[in-house]
Structure formats: C-alpha cells, structure tokens
Amino acid sequence: MNAKIARFLETHQPPTPCLVVDLDIVRANYKALHDSLPQADIYYAVKANPAPTILETLVALGSHFDAASVAEIQFCLQAGANSANLSFGNTIKKHRDIARAYENGVDLFTFDSEQELNKLASAAPGARVICRILMENQGAKWPLSRKFGCEPDMAKDLLIAAKHEGLKPYGVSFHVGSQQIDPGQWITAIAKTATVFADTARSGIKLEAINLGGGFPACYRDRVPSITEYGDIIGTALTKTFGKTPPRIIVEPGRGICGDAGVIRSEIVLISRKSYDDETRWIYLDVGKFGGLPETTEERIQYRIRTHRDGGVTGPVVLAGPTCEELDILYERAAYELPLALEIGDEIEFLSAGAYTSTYASIGFNGYPPLDEYYI
Known part of the structure; x- marks a missing residue:
C-alpha cells in the first residue's frame, strides 16, 4: 500500500468497509500505458470504475472512453469528455439506447451479430461500426471468451453487410481476457484479426482500425509482466503483421488504469x-x-x-x-x-x-x- 493512502487511512479513519483510490496512480498508469503503446488511442473502460473524479482525471490527460451503456456515456459527457472520443462498446444494446447515444454525438459502435447490425443501421445511420471476434483467453484470470464476439468468417460477412446497410465498416475488435498475464496472447489475436482485414479487402472494403481490447493487468498475488513488456510484444506483432503503416490502434484498459x-x-x-x-x-x-x-x-x-x-x-x-x-x-x-x-x-x-x-x-x-x- 502506498504512503498516500496509508496516511489518509491513518488520519481520517473512515468507517469500514471503504475504498480509497489514489488519483496520482491513475495518472501514472495512464501515462505508462501511453508511453508503452504510443501508437494507440486509449479508450478507458468506464465499467472498471466510473467514479466522476477518475473520469475527470482522464479527460484532463486526453483519454478516450469506452462505454457499456447510455448511463456511462452520460457519466463521460458530464466529466467533460467530447462525444467524438466515446465508443459504445457493448455488443448488446437496446434500439432506443443506440439512438440516444447517436443523438448525443457518439458515432462509434461495436457489434457481433446480424440482429445488432440491423438495430445500428436503423438507429445510427452512417455510424462507424467495429465487429468483435471471438478469442481464446488462455492466460486470463477473468476470461471473456464466450459471451461476446463471432467467428472471423462471420465478422467478414457482417462488415460487408454493414456497408450495404449504410454504415461505415470501420474495424475489428477482440478481447484476450481480463487480467491477462501472457502478453503473447495479443500476437495470436492480431494475426487472427489480420485475416478479417484481408478478407474484407478482397470484397472492396478497407478497414481502418483494430481494437486490441483490454486485459492489461493489476498486481494481485501472481507476478505480472511490466506494461513495457506488453507494449514491446504488441508493437512488434503489429509491425510484423501490418508493416510500417498499421491501421488505427485502439486499446480499452480498465483494470490496468485504476486497479x-x-x-x-x-x-x-x-x-x-x-x-x-x-x-x-x-x-x-x-x-x-x-x-x-x-x-x-x-x-x-x-x-x-x-x-x-x-x-x-x-x-x-x-x-x-x-x-x-x-x-x-x-x-x-x-x-x-x-x-x-x-x-x-x-x-x-x-x-x-x-x-x-x-x-x-x-x-x-x-x-x-x-x-x-x-x-x-
């Protein structure tokens, strides 16, 4: 436990149970990730901790935000975030929530099914859409390998369909699992994503972005690699797979920022x-x-x-x-x-x-x- 939190607990003796968060560590973790992956736009996963002071701190640092609900979108806007820097990353959304997000200026959405695509086409015409693919979560302490995503061949077809529905097929996303202690999992995931880029390109669609998801760990009982190691492995994989001109890179840390x-x-x-x-x-x-x-x-x-x-x-x-x-x-x-x-x-x-x-x-x-x- 750091000295700042220890002093607070000793001085104030707050009733238990309580959570005390050091915003200086939030800032330091954001900057460390930014330095390790300078090519990536950081979309903080609001669900990890949506406290207004955390969101305001990250707005001041230039963060983007990934929201799982309309309520989280409102939290971000109230904290001073620009709607252009928000994504609605939940693949399970009500039609009216899509419409409300779109009315608030959000134009980046994630989906993984034809049915969700149809809602997006109706409620957010012309919006940019990212299709999430299924990913194995070996090495993750909190797996996310079943509920979200589709197989790559389906993702290709859905992105092609998105164009026909008047949406902007923007990219592919994945998640290697929360608290992922094996940085090598991103190598496999990036290679898998590249196949979707190639397949859609053959159909005349040029995708622009890869969302690498979250998974960057906090320090629990197990030893975890440094964020620099994650950045080196991911950066090398991106260069090897996409050359010197990779697509736009998005990451969605939550635990790795405030854990x-x-x-x-x-x-x-x-x-x-x-x-x-x-x-x-x-x-x-x-x-x-x-x-x-x-x-x-x-x-x-x-x-x-x-x-x-x-x-x-x-x-x-x-x-x-x-x-x-x-x-x-x-x-x-x-x-x-x-x-x-x-x-x-x-x-x-x-x-x-x-x-x-x-x-x-x-x-x-x-x-x-x-x-x-x-x-x-």
Whole structure:
C-alpha cells in the first residue's frame, strides 16, 4: 500500500468497509500505458470504475472512453469528455439506447451479430461500426471468451453487410481476457484479426482500425509482466503483421488504469473454527462478494492482503463476507495464511482493489450499503 493512502487511512479513519483510490496512480498508469503503446488511442473502460473524479482525471490527460451503456456515456459527457472520443462498446444494446447515444454525438459502435447490425443501421445511420471476434483467453484470470464476439468468417460477412446497410465498416475488435498475464496472447489475436482485414479487402472494403481490447493487468498475488513488456510484444506483432503503416490502434484498459490505485479496508467481524481440531480459521469480514468483491468468484482474482499484524506467525484461513448467503465465501482453496494474532475488530486491507469493486457493489443486499468511496 502506498504512503498516500496509508496516511489518509491513518488520519481520517473512515468507517469500514471503504475504498480509497489514489488519483496520482491513475495518472501514472495512464501515462505508462501511453508511453508503452504510443501508437494507440486509449479508450478507458468506464465499467472498471466510473467514479466522476477518475473520469475527470482522464479527460484532463486526453483519454478516450469506452462505454457499456447510455448511463456511462452520460457519466463521460458530464466529466467533460467530447462525444467524438466515446465508443459504445457493448455488443448488446437496446434500439432506443443506440439512438440516444447517436443523438448525443457518439458515432462509434461495436457489434457481433446480424440482429445488432440491423438495430445500428436503423438507429445510427452512417455510424462507424467495429465487429468483435471471438478469442481464446488462455492466460486470463477473468476470461471473456464466450459471451461476446463471432467467428472471423462471420465478422467478414457482417462488415460487408454493414456497408450495404449504410454504415461505415470501420474495424475489428477482440478481447484476450481480463487480467491477462501472457502478453503473447495479443500476437495470436492480431494475426487472427489480420485475416478479417484481408478478407474484407478482397470484397472492396478497407478497414481502418483494430481494437486490441483490454486485459492489461493489476498486481494481485501472481507476478505480472511490466506494461513495457506488453507494449514491446504488441508493437512488434503489429509491425510484423501490418508493416510500417498499421491501421488505427485502439486499446480499452480498465483494470490496468485504476486497479492498482485502490485499497479496500475491511473490519474483521468474526473469527471462528468449524471443529475443535480444525486448524483453519474462518475470518468473516464486513465486505464480501456482494459488497464489492465479486471477482473472488471461483477465486479467480486473488488480492494481496495486508494487516497491521503482518510479520508474526501465520496460519491457514478461509475468508468470507458478512451476508446470510452461502455463496459469500471469498477464498477457501487459495491457501491464504494470515497472522495468528488477528482479533475481531482488526482491520485488513485488500490491495489493488480500485477496479471492478465499488461499481459491482450491491445497493442493499441484506441491508448492507455499498462501499464508501474516497478519491484522493
């Protein structure tokens, strides 16, 4: 945990559970990605954390934005973003939401089916459209390989159809999976995308952009490559595949921008064991899956955890949330060990918790309010 957040927590002692985000880290992560991939336009994935202060910070840095809903488009416009710098990247949109986005000046949309294409042609005539292709997500801690995208041969046909429907076939997108710890996955994805470019070119359509998606990681328990390594591998793959004049490059980071900027502080509500000879303690916290930690589902995202009793003897634990719901178990198989000296009322901190936490929090399951949020 960085010194700035530590000082804030020590000075203000905010009630738990709470999320504290350091905007200086948001700025630093944006600049690091920009420096590592200077050829790319950065479209921040608003869904990762749509806090107004984060959006305003990124507007000031010149960021573009990828929105998943009309509400997120409004968040961006209220933060000062130009509608020309927004994309409506969700492939599942209501006709009226497409129309409203278009009326607000958004003219870049993503789709992956004929049915969505028909809605776009009707509600956003002349708009630029990007077709998303399916992609394997090997190496990703949070896969995105089934719900979104279509096979490349279908993408080719859809982009050709887009032209016939009066839309502008603009490019191809993919996503190699969130928290992708293998930069090499972009090599395969870029090569796959190139086949769609070639196939549509043979039909007289010149595509202009590749959306490389997100996937840039935060620092959880596993070691992750540096953002420079991602930039080097992706840049080399683009040059090898498209030569010295590649199409426009778009990236959609979310976790990689604000993940490491945040810390969730939680209070221990209960420590217990399930039998007299059980060495594993169950530690129940005042935050759980429904309060901002849903990415602990299947124990996929494993946060680094800090306590003020670190350095002493440790023992195995199961971590769980406070709700009356069996699903609200955070970690049971991930082999976490925490200090034996921990007591009820102690506070623990989840590090790198700035993304996909507060925005996921229930607004009142079991009567628990969402996380309090502080942006400093």
